[in-house]
Amino acid sequence: MKSKILIVLLLLGLKSFGQQQFEVFFDFNKDFPNEKSILEYNEWLAKNKTIEIVKIQGYCDSIDTKDYNKKLAERRIDNVLALLGKSGLKINPDLIREAFGKEFKQSKIQAENRKVTVFYNEIKPPIQSELTDKIKNAKVGELIKLPNIYFFNNSARIVPKSQPTLIELLCALEENPKLKIEIQGHIxxxxxxxxxxxxxxxxxxIYMYLIRNKIDKKRMTYKGYGTSRPIHPIPEKTAQEEDENRRVEILILEK
Known part of the structure; x- marks a missing residue:
């Protein structure tokens, strides 16, 4: 039941972290936001402290030449970025900048074209769990069992109810960028x-799941140990002993 609740919460959380945007407007031929936009910016900032700026686009109205307008759009971007930086917001190192002179679909209302659009994502709070804490506090050489990792019978297909543990492992690797592990399979x-x-x-x-979620493969290796390292003697006496022998562990290689 707890696993089902966690999955629902995680999915709801992921929906809330989609890319969002905010617009800042300028007076004619000005490269600093107008007074009304500054007030709206301050209100927006007060509600959005935990975001990351990922993209910014600058625009101008249709007056003057294309080249002049593009340079003005660039200056508008520079000034908005300076405001964002002074506000302490996180700016993605791979920030996308796009300045447009006249080459965009313009509104008939010229004031609506004098703008900068800021695209941002909410920063996901770290997932705190017994597993992530255990990995964070583990020493080099320590083995950690991944709880509730299940596979379909005699296959490598991961059962969906294993998703919360996979997300916890992914978060532990994201939060600890120096962490290197060996993923160990047992049957x-x-x-x-x-x-x-x-x-x-x-x-x-497990290794491929982490790679698909942008964990550098240089931080991971994987190995299968078959039945060479059982917790309980084989043949096992109970279904519980079988479950405990049938496991995935991670070995902490480097921190």
């Missing part, structure tokens, strides 16, 4: 060592 029940290399495939499935 149960077989006396012969992992005939179909399922443990390798399962470790690789």
């Amino acid at each position: 149960c029940c077989q006396k012969v060592f992992d005939i179909n290399d399922v443990s390798v495939a399962r470790a690789r499935a």
Whole structure:
């Protein structure tokens, strides 16, 4: 039940972190926002302290030449960026800047074309959990079991209810950029060592999930240990012992 609640909360959270925008307007031939826009900017800023600026676009009206207007749009961008910087907002190092002279669909109302549009994302708060805390406080050489990681029978397909743990692991790696790990897969029940290399495939499935979510592959390795490191002797006596042998762990390599 707790896992289902966590998934719902995470999905709701992700929806709230979509890209948003705010517009700043200028008087004719001016490169600093007008008084009305400054008041609106201050109100917007008070409500948006935890955001990251990812893109900014500058525009002009249709008066004067294309080249002059583009340079004016650039100056407008510079001044708005200076305001954002002084306000302490985070600006993405790969910020996209786009200045337009006349080459955009203009409004018939000229005042609406004299603007800068700021695109931003809300910064996701870190997910605090027992797993993320354990990883954060772990020492080099420590093994940590990933709780509630499940796969479909005899395959490397991850069961959807494992998603909260995967997100927690991803967050731990994002919050600790120096962290390097080995992902270790283990299976149960077989006396012969992992005939179909399922443990390798399962470790690789976790590895690929993290790569798809932009974790640098240089920070990770993966390895399958089959049944060579069981917690309980094989054959296991109970279903619980099978579950505990059938596991994925991470080894802390570097912090």
